[in-house]
Amino acid sequence: MAERLAMLPGGLASWSVTAFTKGGGEGASIPITVTEGVSMDFRQLDPACVKRILEREVSLRDIRYIAQVEVDPAALEHRWGSPEVVSDYLAEWVCFAFSPGEGQAYFLQREVHHPPAPGFILSVTRGLFFTEAAELIVRALGIAGARVVRVTEEAWPG
Structure with a gap:
């Protein structure tokens, strides 16, 4: 095939x-x-349209790791409010969940007690699983100095 x-x-x-x-x-x-879950043009991420959502509003089956992001946690909290603390079978996580538009979401997560690397894990829904989307998402955060450290090789080319 x-x-x-x-x-x-x-x-x-x-x-x-x-x-x-x-x-x-x-x-x-x-x-x-x-077409399901891919209704927006990810290249048009408008920071004014990004909103905080609750992590539980998104099915974790619909979210995939795309990148490691370096961003100041205090600046992230100052700009976007307090994070959620969520748990899964691996650990407790600090989580900032966002929606840039209908049917799409992305998470910035960091392990609470023993983070394996500096920064946050960026995970996205299918419609944002493109290499270019990671940079656009970080830019949409509106935080000086925030940057993408590494993008997974599995992300689709944009």
């Missing part, structure tokens, strides 16, 4: 999947356009 990812207008993703026959020959090509 071969896959091809392409960007469509409005930040939508389109996959073309080609199945191969048992003998190795090429079979039918099936285009798949993903």
